[in-house]
Structure formats: structure tokens, C-alpha cells
Amino acid sequence: MGSLVEEIEGEREYDVEETIFVAVGKNVEKSKTTLFWAVQNFPGKRICVLHVQRPTHVLALTQGKLARNKLKQHAVEAFQKLERPKMHERLEEYMLILDHAGVQADTVWIEMDSVEKGIVEIIVRHSVRWLVMGAAADKYYSKKLLQPKSKKAIFVCQMAPVSCHIWFACKGYLIFTRIGGKDRSNIEIATLSPPLDSPVRTVQLEFLSSESVHRVRSLDVEEDTDVIKGKLRPVSWCSEHLNLSSSEVVDTYGSIPLQRDEEEEYQGQASNVTDQLLELSIMDDHNLKQNMFAETVKQWKEENDAMEAKCKAKALECLCVKEMSRRKEMEELLEREKQEVQKMKDQHDELMKELQVVKDQTKVLESQIADSQCTVEELDEKFFSAVELLISFKKKRDDMQIEHGNAIRVLKDLRKLVHGENASFPGTQILEFSFMEINNATRNFDPSWKIGEGKYGSVYKGLLRHVHVAIKMLPSYGCQSLLEFENEVEILSRVRHPNLIMIIGTCPESRSLVFEYLRNGSLEDRLACKNNTPPLPWQTRTRIASEICSALIFLHSNKPCIPHGNLKPSKVLLDANFVSKLSDSGIYRLIPQGERTDISASSCTKANPEVASVYMDPEYLENGKVTRESDVYSLGMLLLRLLTGRPALGLLKDVKCAIETENFNMVLDWSAGDWPLAEAQLLAHLALRCCEKLPLNRLDLVSEIWSVLGPMSESCINSASCLGAKERCRIPSHFVCPIFQEVMEDPLIAADGFTYEADAIRGWLESGHDRSPMTNLKLEHCSLVPNYALHQAIQEWQQQW
Ligand SMILES: Nc1ncnc2c1ncn2[C@@H]1O[C@H](COP(=O)(O)OP(=O)(O)OP(=O)(O)O)[C@@H](O)[C@H]1O
Numbered sequence: 001m002g003s004l005v006e007e008i009e010g011e012r013e014y015d016v017e018e019t020i021f022v023a024v025g026k027n028v029e030k031s032k033t034t035l036f037w038a039v040q041n042f043p044g045k046r047i048c049v050l051h052v053q054r055p056t057h058v059l060a061l062t063q064g065k066l067a068r069n070k071l072k073q074h075a076v077e078a079f080q081k082l083e084r085p086k087m088h089e090r091l092e093e094y095m096l097i098l099d100h101a102g103v104q105a106d107t108v109w110i111e112m113d114s115v116e117k118g119i120v121e122i123i124v125r126h127s128v129r130w131l132v133m134g135a136a137a138d139k140y141y142s143k144k145l146l147q148p149k150s151k152k153a154i155f156v157c158q159m160a161p162v163s164c165h166i167w168f169a170c171k172g173y174l175i176f177t178r179i180g181g182k183d184r185s186n187i188e189i190a191t192l193s194p195p196l197d198s199p200v201r202t203v204q205l206e207f208l209s210s211e212s213v214h215r216v217r218s219l220d221v222e223e224d225t226d227v228i229k230g231k232l233r234p235v236s237w238c239s240e241h242l243n244l245s246s247s248e249v250v251d252t253y254g255s256i257p258l259q260r261d262e263e264e265e266y267q268g269q270a271s272n273v274t275d276q277l278l279e280l281s282i283m284d285d286h287n288l289k290q291n292m293f294a295e296t297v298k299q300w301k302e303e304n305d306a307m308e309a310k311c312k313a314k315a316l317e318c319l320c321v322k323e324m325s326r327r328k329e330m331e332e333l334l335e336r337e338k339q340e341v342q343k344m345k346d347q348h349d350e351l352m353k354e355l356q357v358v359k360d361q362t363k364v365l366e367s368q369i370a371d372s373q374c375t376v377e378e379l380d381e382k383f384f385s386a387v388e389l390l391i392s393f394k395k396k397r398d399d400m401q402i403e404h405g406n407a408i409r410v411l412k413d414l415r416k417l418v419h420g421e422n423a424s425f426p427g428t429q430i431l432e433f434s435f436m437e438i439n440n441a442t443r444n445f446d447p448s449w450k451i452g453e454g455k456y457g458s459v460y461k462g463l464l465r466h467v468h469v470a471i472k473m474l475p476s477y478g479c480q481s482l483l484e485f486e487n488e489v490e491i492l493s494r495v496r497h498p499n500l501i502m503i504i505g506t507c508p509e510s511r512s513l514v515f516e517y518l519r520n521g522s523l524e525d526r527l528a529c530k531n532n533t534p535p536l537p538w539q540t541r542t543r544i545a546s547e548i549c550s551a552l553i554f555l556h557s558n559k560p561c562i563p564h565g566n567l568k569p570s571k572v573l574l575d576a577n578f579v580s581k582l583s584d585s586g587i588y589r590l591i592p593q594g595e596r597t598d599i600s601a602s603s604c605t606k607a608n609p610e611v612a613s614v615y616m617d618p619e620y621l622e623n624g625k626v627t628r629e630s631d632v633y634s635l636g637m638l639l640l641r642l643l644t645g646r647p648a649l650g651l652l653k654d655v656k657c658a659i660e661t662e663n664f665n666m667v668l669d670w671s672a673g674d675w676p677l678a679e680a681q682l683l684a685h686l687a688l689r690c691c692e693k694l695p696l697n698r699l700d701l702v703s704e705i706w707s708v709l710g711p712m713s714e715s716c717i718n719s720a721s722c723l724g725a726k727e728r729c730r731i732p733s734h735f736v737c738p739i740f741q742e743v744m745e746d747p748l749i750a751a752d753g754f755t756y757e758a759d760a761i762r763g764w765l766e767s768g769h770d771r772s773p774m775t776n777l778k779l780e781h782c783s784l785v786p787n788y789a790l791h792q793a794i795q796e797w798q799q800q801w
Pocket of ligand 1: 457517522
């Protein structure tokens with residue numbers, strides 16, 4: 001669209017160096033404020049009121065866009081009639097005000113469809129050097145503005161020739177300055193400052209004294225730096241919005257923001273002054289008008305000062321209130337802290353009291369503990385004395401039982417005398433035990449106390465009247481009466497020899513026999529090294545052979561003759577010194593005739609019949625008759641076992657073969673040590689001759705066997721005694737049970753670390769003791785652990801004898 005420019009006043013020449021152009025718009029109030037700002041800040045300068053009229057209605061009519069719209073056409077015509085004369089009136093009004101203020105004034109007015117382009121057009125056409133224009137449209141109209149905020153202002157700021165220096169004002173304040181560029185060197189800004197004696201000098205702009213920073217209004221109130229910072233306009237904004245280089249942009253501080261009511265008051269003042277100035281413009285007298293104008297300006301300034309002071313006071317008041325509330329807060333905080341400290345102090349006192357109470361209680365408890373320890377000690381003493389008392393009572397009871405047994409025996413003898421029977425042999429006394437005693441001795445026939453099972457019944461280990469015993473439970477009486485049984489036992493008990501096991505007593509009630517207990521078990525077990533016992537040395541074996549031979553001679557020489565009838569290694573028992581004793585001699589006499597064969601047969605077939613019969617005389621196996629020769633046969637087999645250590649089955653044949661092939665040393669048991677081969681062979685020949693099938697061909701026990709075995713054993717004993725005589729005298733103290741004071745057979749370690757004989761420590765614990773017999777300290781537990789190492793050491797030591 002082409003621009004229609006109409007110069008209302010016609011072309012005119014202006015002194016651009018001396019003239020300040022002020023752009024005014026349709027809003028008369030805003031325009032007057034801009035005008036007054038220019039008058040006040042540039043006293044003595046010529047003012048040219050610049051106005052651009054938008055000819056919208058003219059354009060509209062020319063183009064005929066609104067021709068069809070009758071109503072609009074009427075409105076346009078009305079506007080034409082009303083607006084143009086109105087603009088004339090306004091310009092005249094401005095001129096009148098300026099005239100009354102004594103300011104020389106002109107107007108320049110063009111019509112153009114774009115006001116901002118029109119302003120730039122005028123600047124260009126008249127080479128305008130100094131221009132003042134409003135910074136904001138109506139909606140942004142505020143003195144707090146920090147930058148031009150109207151489309152026109154921004155356009156002019158960007159498009160006006162650089163030679164033009166432009167001040168953008170708003171509501172009587174300078175908002176922004178665009179400094180003229182090209183000919184700035186020639187411009188003396190100072191010359192634009194109003195003279196010192198000018199009536200408006202007091203409100204002259206401070207920005208003229210600084211090129212970079214301009215202040216419109218300053219308050220003496222110390223302001224927060226934050227507030228001031230908030231008023232800084234960044235250079236970047238100017239570069240962005242005004243299309244200027246940063247060097248061309250001048251930063252400006254805004255004014256301190258006023259409260260809303262203050263602002264309104266200030267606006268009111270401004271409009272009052274404007275009204276007063278308007279009133280003045282109507283007056284005729286020029287001097288009077290000038291004076292009154294100056295007076296009015298002065299009054300405005302004073303009011304302005306008062307307002308500033310008020311603001312300052314308000315700011316101080318505000319600070320004071322803030323300070324007061326802060327102080328109050330601090331006081332409250334202090335009070336709270338004090339209360340907290342007091343509370344903690346109270347708690348501390350409370351805790352100290354509790355601590356004292358606990359200390360007192362601790363003392364009381366400590367004394368109680370000391371008392372109870374004394375009580376415990378006293379009770380311990382009482383307990384031990386009670387145990388001692390109990391032991392003595394037990395002893396008394398045992399003695400009384402023995403006395404009771406003796407009394408019964410005497411009674412029996414007396415009865416026998418009364419019945420005219422033969423008196424017992426003098427010197428034989430066997431004890432009679434009750435079933436209860438047998439039961440207690442075997443711990444109710446505890447299976448762990450069972451040490452063997454033979455054809456004549458089970459054998460239990462037992463502790464009877466503090467003596468270790470072996471209890472043999474015989475089968476039922478069958479047809480045998482109690483009296484018969486007792487008689488037989490008595491006869492057997494009369495047969496005594498160092499190598500025959502001794503009958504201690506009997507329990508007719510349970511038909512059991514009580515023997516002395518031999519701790520090293522049977523020869524069978526020792527030859528088989530049962531429980532890892534060491535092999536018997538050849539000297540011991542030779543001695544055992546002679547001992548058994550001696551026992552057999554004794555039995556056979558008895559009147560009537562008592563053949564053993566069941567000689568084999570399991571019947572040869574070894575005491576603590578490995579002295580052998582023959583057991584079960586004549587026991588068959590206690591078994592009724594009918595049952596004897598049954599038992600024998602069943603036992604032989606049930607157990608290992610071949611092994612059981614291998615020691616037996618083939619003759620006896622045929623006719624079931626026990627003879628002296630039967631025992632010789634069995635002795636021969638026993639000798640072979642001692643020499644070879646081999647199982648009995650097939651042994652006779654093997655040894656015969658070895659001797660015939662001169663390989664005897666191949667069958668000899670070298671684990672027994674360095675046998676003297678000649679003597680061993682002699683014994684082997686002896687054994688084979690004992691095992692002759694025909695009884696008559698077998699050797700005579702005394703003249704042929706004992707005559708060899710006796711001296712041989714003698715020399716062995718001598719050599720062994722020479723070696724170990726000294727050692728034998730001294731029993732290592734750690735082999736002795738601290739309770740029984742005997743060499744231990746079954747050493748067990750207790751919780752106190754000491755080793756005791758199993759029966760001794762078990763008896764101690766079972767009688768209710770929970771303290772060590774050695775240290776008297778409380779035992780942590782009652783478990784007992786076998787001391788295998790000591791057990792083996794004891795056995796090895798015993799075998800050296
Ligand atoms: N007085 C004892 N001391 C220690 N142990 C013994 C005593 N008497 C028997 N024994 C043990 O009991 C085991 C059983 O002996 P017992 O004489 O009853 O049967 P056996 O000889 O094995 O067989 P059988 O009697 O049927 O021929 C023996 O081998 C021996 O270990």
C-alpha cells in the first residue's frame with residue numbers, strides 16, 4: 001500500500017540543533033506528560049510538537065472496501081467531521097501550554113497510515129537531532145517500565161536515523177535513551193542541560209552527567225541490592241528488541257517501585273500539576289503566568305521530595321518491623337533452647353538418681369551372692385559328709401549281708417549235722433547271693449555288660465560287693481533239685497588250683513555261678529588280637545601251655561577224677577598278669593544228664609559246629625564219654641593254636657604237612673617274636689602226638705608232656721623275670737585309677753580331664769556326684785570318653801611280665 005503523506009502545515013525549516021521534537025499521540029493526558037517532561041528537562045530549548053494522523057477513513061473510502069457497508073460509511077464520515085478539527089484543537093492546546101510556559105514552540109503534523117513510519121519520515125525529512133517520545137502504549141503505561149513497550153516506540157528506536165538522539169519517557173520518567181550515533185562527537189550533551197538558574201533545574205535529569213547510566217529519580221533510602229539488581233536492564237534485551245549493537249545501548253536503572261497507593265498519589269500530583277499548568281495557560285498576564293508556573297513546579301518538587309521522604313520513612317518502618325519480628329523470633333528461639341536445656345538438665349538429674357539406685361542394688365546383690373556362695377560351700381560340705389555316711393552305710397550293709405550269708409551257711413551245716421550228713425570240707429566257703437544282688441551287679445542284666453555266651457549259658461560282667469566278678473547264668477534246673485545243685489557247686493568249689501578259675505559264690509535262686517573276673521579275657525580273643533590287643537609273646541604262650549597242663553594234671557589227679565571235657569582257647573582265661581586260668585572245669589556235673597547232650601548238640605550245631613568240635617576228642621564225639629585222653633587231645637590242639645595262631649579248622653593237617661615238608665617255620669606265628677625254633681618244633685611234635693586219633697597213642701600228661709613243658713616254661717619265666725623284674729615292681733602311677741587305686745582295665749576320661757576306671761567313675765556319678773573326685777570342681781558334663789591310648793599302654797606293660 002502506498003503511503004499517503006500530507007503535510008498539514010506545509011514545508012518548514014527547523015533549527016535541528018536547537019529544537020527538541022516531541023512526538024504526541026491521540027491520548028491528550030499521556031501526550032501532555034511527555035511534553036512537560038521535555039519542557040522541564042530542556043529549558044530554553046525550542047519545542048516542536050510532532051504528530052502523525054492515521055488517515056484510515058480516507059484509505060477506506062478510496063479503496064471502496066467499506067462502500068457497501070452503509071453504517072460504517074456513516075461512521076467514517078462522522079469521524080472525518082469530528083476527528084480532524086479535534087486534532088487541531090489538541091495541537092492548539094499543546095501550543096497554548098507551551099506558550100504560557102514561555103517555551104518557543106512549533107508543530108509538525110503529517111497524515112500517514114502508519115504512525116511510527118510517519119515519525120521516522122519526519123525525522124528523516126527534517127533531519128531531526130533530538131526527539132522525545134512516549135515509551136508505552138496505554139496498557140503498559142507505567143513509570144516502572146524498563147524498556148520501550150509500544151510498537152511505535154520500538155519501531156522508531158530501530159528505524160530512526162542513527163544521528164537522531166531519542167529519549168523515551170513514560171509517566172514523567174525517562175525509561176530509555178537511544179543515543180544519537182554518527183555525529184555524536186559533535187554533540188555536546190552538556191549544552192542540552194538546563195541552566196542552573198532555571199526554575200525546573202532541580203528536576204533536571206541526572207542521566208545527562210553520565211553516558212552509560214541514567215537515573216530518573218533517586219531516593220536516599222538504602223535499598224536492597226537485590227531490588228536494584230532487579231531493575232537492571234540487560235544489554236542483550238536492547239540488542240534483541242531494538243536491533244542495536246551493545247555499544248549503542250545504554251543501560252538504565254529504573255526507579256524504586258512505589259506502593260500502589262503511593263503511585264496513585266504520585267499520578268494524582270502529576271495530573272494536578274498538569275491541570276494547574278493548563279489553568280495557567282488560560283491566564284493572560286505573561287509574567288504572572290511564568291511565576292505561577294515556576295511556583296507550581298516548585299510545589300510539585302516539594303511534594304515529590306515529601307513523597308520520597310515518606311517512602312524512605314515507610315521503607316525504614318518496614319525494616320524496623322522486620323527487625324522487630326526477627327528479634328521476636330530470636331527471643332522465642334532462645335526461650336525454647338533454654339527450656340530444652342532445662343529439660344535435659346532434669347533428665348540428667350533423674351538418670352543420676354537412677355544410677356545411684358542401681359549402684360545400691362548392685363551392692364545388695366553382691367552381698368547376697370557372697371552369702372549364697374557361703375551357703376553353697378556349706379551345702380557342699382554337708383553333701384560330701386552325707387555321701388561319706390552313705391558309703392559307710394553301704395559298707396555296713398555289705399558286711400551285714402556277708403554275716404547273714406555266713407549265718408545261713410552255719411545254719412545249713414548245723415542242719416546237715418542234724419540230718420547225719422557229712423560235714424563240709426574244711427576251708428571251703430562259697431558265698432550265696434540273692435537274685436537281687438545278681439540283678440544289681442549286672443545292672444539289670446544290661447546287654448553291654450554281657451561278655452560271652454556259651455553252651456552252658458550267658459556270662460555277664462558284674463560288680464558284687466565292690467569286687468569285679470563274672471556271672472554265669474546256667475540253664476534251668478531241669479530234674480536237678482536245688483540241693484543237688486548246691487552240692488555239686490560245693491564239690492567244684494573245693495577243687496582249687498592257681499590255674500583253675502575260682503568260684504566265688506553262687507545264686508541258687510537264679511541258678512548262676514559267680515567266678516572271679518579275669519580282665520584280659522580269653523586266650524581265643526588274645527590269639528585273635530580282638531580289640532586290637534597286641535599278639536602274645538612266645539614266652540607267654542609257652543608259660544600258658546605249661547599252666548594249662550598243670551591245671552589238667554591237678555584235675556585228673558582229683559579223686560574222683562575231674563576231666564575237663566571242653567578244653568579250648570575260649571576256656572583259658574587270662575588275669576591282669578596274663579596268668580592263665582582254666583574255666584568251666586567239671587561244670588558238666590551241674591547240667592542234668594539229659595539236658596547235657598541236648599545243649600551240647602544244639603550249641604555245637606547252632607554255633608560253628610566244626611570249630612566247636614575241632615578241639616574235641618574224636619572218641620568223645622563218637623561215644624560222648626569224657627576221659628583224661630580227651631583232655632590230652634584238646635591240649636594238643638591248644639598247643640598248635642599257641643604255636644601257629646592260626647584258626648583251629650584244618651590246623652592239625654597243616655602243621656603235620658609243614659613238619660613233614662620241613663616247612664614248620666612257615667606255619668609258626670612270628671608275631672609272637674623270635675621263637676627258639678628247636679623248642680617250637682619240639683612243642684609241635686608234642687602237640688601232634690597229643691592229637692593222635694587213638695587215645696592210647698596219645699602222650700601221657702605228666703611223664704611226657706609236663707616233663708617237657710615244665711622246664712621249658714621255667715626257663716621262659718626266668719628270662720622274662722630277669723628282663724622285667726625291675727619294671728614289674730613299679731606300676732606307672734597314671735595306670736592306676738585314682739578312685740579304686742588299682743591298675744585300670746577300662747580307662748575312661750571324665751569332664752575334669754582325669755582318667756578313671758570305668759566302674760569307679762560311673763559309680764561316682766550314679767551316686768549323685770557332680771563334682772570332680774580329684775579337684776572337687778563342678779563337672780561341666782557327665783559324658784565319659786574311652787582312653788584307648790592308655791588302655792593299650794597298660795596292656796602292653798602287663799604283657800611284659
Ligand atoms: N571268669 C571270667 N572272667 C572273664 N571272662 C570270662 C570269664 N568267664 C567267661 N568269660 C568270658 O565269657 C566267654 C564265654 O565263656 P563260656 O565259657 O560261657 O563260653 P564259651 O567257652 O565261649 O563257649 P562254650 O561254653 O559253649 O564252649 C569267654 O570266652 C570269656 O571271654
